[in-house]
Amino acid sequence: MNTIKQQLPLTLNEFKLDTFGEQYSGKVRENFHLDDEIVMVTTDRISAFDHILGTIPFKGQILTQIAGFWFDKTKDVVPNHIKSYPDPQVLVAHKAKPLPVEVIVRGYITGSLWREYSSGINGQYGFMIPSGMKKNQKFDEPILTPSTKAEYGLHDEPISREKIVDGLVDEKVYAQAEKYALQLFEIGQKWAKEQGLILVDTKYEFGLVGDKLIVIDEIHTPDSSRYWIADGYDERFNSGEEQNMLDKENIRQWLIERGFSGDGIPPELTDEIRITMTERYIELFNQLTGRTFEPATGDVQSRIVSNLEKSGYQL
Numbered sequence: 001m002n003t004i005k006q007q008l009p010l011t012l013n014e015f016k017l018d019t020f021g022e023q024y025s026g027k028v029r030e031n032f033h034l035d036d037e038i039v040m041v042t043t044d045r046i047s048a049f050d051h052i053l054g055t056i057p058f059k060g061q062i063l064t065q066i067a068g069f070w071f072d073k074t075k076d077v078v079p080n081h082i083k084s085y086p087d088p089q090v091l092v093a094h095k096a097k098p099l100p101v102e103v104i105v106r107g108y109i110t111g112s113l114w115r116e117y118s119s120g121i122n123g124q125y126g127f128m129i130p131s132g133m134k135k136n137q138k139f140d141e142p143i144l145t146p147s148t149k150a151e152y153g154l155h156d157e158p159i160s161r162e163k164i165v166d167g168l169v170d171e172k173v174y175a176q177a178e179k180y181a182l183q184l185f186e187i188g189q190k191w192a193k194e195q196g197l198i199l200v201d202t203k204y205e206f207g208l209v210g211d212k213l214i215v216i217d218e219i220h221t222p223d224s225s226r227y228w229i230a231d232g233y234d235e236r237f238n239s240g241e242e243q244n245m246l247d248k249e250n251i252r253q254w255l256i257e258r259g260f261s262g263d264g265i266p267p268e269l270t271d272e273i274r275i276t277m278t279e280r281y282i283e284l285f286n287q288l289t290g291r292t293f294e295p296a297t298g299d300v301q302s303r304i305v306s307n308l309e310k311s312g313y314q315l
């Protein structure tokens with residue numbers, strides 16, 4: 001608790017290095033494109049309803065280490081882009097040529113897919129979802145609901161396999177990506193289950209290095225995936241109650257209670273909610289990985305700079 005409190009003014013919000021490759025800023029990550037690698041710095045920024053709200057102590061470290069945990073666990077099955085981890089919240093990746101689609105795997109019908117389905121939209125991914133399904137119901141087998149990767153500011157659109165292999169991605173390559181996505185998801189679901197969690201759905205990105213297909217970006221992090229608490233799933237499903245979603249739901253709830261659900265200016269995060277959110281993220285890390293989170297305390301910005309220099313990068 002004290003450790004978290006002391007970290008409040010030391011979190012990583014903006015991160016700029018003017019002479020270090022070409023910088024691309026996402027909502028949460030700062031990516032530096034070098035010749036054949038990308039240095040990905042995960043900041044402590046938190047976003048909800050597509051707005052950046054502020055920072056949460058240790059969030060960048062937790063996200064980086066969850067991604068690292070999963071990349072390590074799955075690397076013998078699916079090759080990935082990891083080169084090294086120069087800092088607890090930095091990863092260096094082999095630069096790949098990203099496929100222009102995101103491969104989303106879903107074990108349950110919920111979220112945006114549920115919203116589409118329950119308003120009568122079906123078939124947009126090239127196959128029909130059986131009629132009569134209920135919210136949060138499990139599919140017999142996980143399904144693939146790919147989407148286009150929209151340019152900045154635009155929304156990703158659903159796309160069918162047929163359209164993808166008709167000019168967007170070579171069919172053999174896409175088939176490999178589908179196979180990898182399902183393999184990753186199976187490993188993820190199995191592990192999550194042993195930890196008392198459900199990996200509900202997740203998004204993968206793939207890229208080519210030469211003609212080798214690898215998984216890029218991040219995998220199975222709470223920013224790219226939805227996790228539910230396994231305990232009580234059936235009871236909640238049968239009574240039509242919402243499932244217990246880890247992480248994001250807390251912050252969304254907090255915002256909604258203050259009258260914000262996406263429009264206008266979000267309320268300023270209080271120290272109290274920032275500390276609570278860190279506690280939630282640490283719980284998630286510990287439960288998911290089965291390890292005990294070890295916070296890297298102190299000023300994050302200067303630590304990253306120093307660690308990058310130690311790894312031989314000229315900033």
Ligand SMILES: Nc1ncnc2c1ncn2[C@@H]1O[C@H](COP(=O)(O)OP(=O)(O)OP(=O)(O)O)[C@@H](O)[C@H]1O
Nearest residue numbers: 026027028029081093094095096098205207216217
């Ligand atoms: N190994 C890689 N090679 C090439 N591109 C990569 C690699 N890993 C990730 N990328 C790309 O880098 C970008 C990372 O961006 P980032 O996730 O920070 O922001 P974003 O996707 O634009 O927005 P958001 O913050 O909503 O996720 C993505 O476009 C991703 O496809």
Ligand SMILES: [Mg+2]
Nearest residue numbers: 026027029217
């Ligand atoms: Mg992204």
